Amino acid sequence: MKQLMLTAVLATALHITPAVVLVKRPDAVQALLPGADVYLAREVHLSNLDAHRLHQVVDWSPEDGVLTLYTGKAGATAVGALEFVRVDTPHGPIEVAVGFTPQGTVRGVIVTKATVEMKPWVLEAVAAGLTNHYRELKPGEAPGGAAALAGHTGNLAEYIAGEVDKGVARALAAYGTFYRSAKT
Amino acid sequence: MPYDLRRADARIKWLVTCLLATLGLSYLFGAVMVALYAGFTPGRVAATYAGPEMTMQMPPETTMVVTHPMSMTDFARPETHAVDTDLLIQDTHVHVPMYGVIAAALSLVVLGLSLPRAWALGLITLLFAAPWLDFAGMWLTKFASPHFAIVTLVGGWAMGAGYTVVAALAVKQMWFSQVKERS
Numbered sequence: 483m484k485q486l487m488l489t490a491v492l493a494t495a496l497h498i499t500p501a502v503v504l505v506k507r508p509d510a511v512q513a514l515l516p517g518a519d520v521y522l523a524r525e526v527h528l529s530n531l532d533a534h535r536l537h538q539v540v541d542w543s544p545e546d547g548v549l550t551l552y553t554g555k556a557g558a559t560a561v562g563a564l565e566f567v568r569v570d571t572p573h574g575p576i577e578v579a580v581g582f583t584p585q586g587t588v589r590g591v592i593v594t595k596a597t598v599e600m601k602p603w604v605l606e607a608v609a610a611g612l613t614n615h616y617r618e619l620k621p622g623e624a625p626g627g628a629a630a631l632a633g634h635t636g637n638l639a640e641y642i643a644g645e646v647d648k649g650v651a652r653a654l655a656a657y658g659t660f661y662r663s664a665k666t
Numbered sequence: 667m668p669y670d671l672r673r674a675d676a677r678i679k680w681l682v683t684c685l686l687a688t689l690g691l692s693y694l695f696g697a698v699m700v701a702l703y704a705g706f707t708p709g710r711v712a713a714t715y716a717g718p719e720m721t722m723q724m725p726p727e728t729t730m731v732v733t734h735p736m737s738m739t740d741f742a743r744p745e746t747h748a749v750d751t752d753l754l755i756q757d758t759h760v761h762v763p764m765y766g767v768i769a770a771a772l773s774l775v776v777l778g779l780s781l782p783r784a785w786a787l788g789l790i791t792l793l794f795a796a797p798w799l800d801f802a803g804m805w806l807t808k809f810a811s812p813h814f815a816i817v818t819l820v821g822g823w824a825m826g827a828g829y830t831v832v833a834a835l836a837v838k839q840m841w842f843s844q845v846k847e848r849s
Contacts, residue, residue: 521736523740524731525731526729526730527729529726529728
């Protein structure tokens with residue numbers, strides 16, 4: 483009986499809770515590409531070599547080896563670019579939207595998805611100003627959201643800030659390597 | 667057989683009623699969760715479990731870029747909740763033991779019902795077969811053919827049907843049947 487109870491408790495503890503949408507994708511697009519009325523999806527199908535290169539930099543490979551970057555224009559004027567990056571954690575996945583200005587710096591970061599379990603941690607981290615710490619980062623720079631929140635929030639909000647840092651680092655690496663360099 | 671829910675003490679009848687109500691509530695929310703994450707049609711179930719693994723392509727020799735226009739409607743399109751092999755292993759590990767416990771609990775209720783032997787055997791078989799079909803369908807959809815999504819749907823509906831039949835019979839026999847007292 484003891485073993486049965488232990489198994490049930492372990493099974494519950496290991497069970498990943500369902501994903502919830504924190505910010506709908508269209509709302510994230512409008513916030514991170516403000517004023518854009520024309521959008522383009524740029525799907526970068528990575529070769530083994532490039533996928534390996536990216537993996538070495540940020541310890542990550544995109545799903546199915548395809549990076550998708552979205553660009554927005556207002557008429558003929560470029561508004562910027564946007565990526566949705568998924569970060570798998572032991573508590574389930576989170577999705578981070580990272581927007582870039584036409585000059586190539588981070589315009590903003592929005593956590594668009596989390597799991598039911600992680601949602602309060604994300605909300606606490608965002609309320610503590612997490613996403614403000616990513617503004618104007620450039621490819622090659624390291625995001626420091628978790629370090630900025632250290633001591634100002636609970637441990638779980640700080641933990642989730644570290645996961646958001648990973649998402650931003652991946653977006654910066656992908657944007658710097660496969661968008662900006664290809665564009666210029 | 668001495669175990670007869672019609673003649674059971676009111677406390678036992680209440681226990682069984684509470685158990686059935688609790689399981690009913692969990693089944694109801696289970697159905698809502700299925701609607702949210704997998705759907706009730708073979709197509710949606712196949713998309714959830716077969717996923718991109720069925721159509722995975724080899725990476726190109728050199729990195730390629732494909733561009734296409736997007737509209738706001740494209741961004742709003744709901745994404746398919748895909749269950750990959752790792753998640754299916756975890757789901758099977760977590761759900762199947764619990765389904766076994768639920769089937770066993772409902773089977774114990776069946777044993778206390780006044781039913782022909784064959785009906786009771788059939789119901790117990792249905793209660794255990796339903797989760798087997800449910801998960802067999804998921805695995806077959808992933809590794810054999812998306813057409814096996816129908817097996818998962820049959821399993822899911824069988825689970826709901828098994829619970830409904832047991833709950834209806836139990837409530838009727840426990841609370842609404844006149845039992846002749848033995849002399």
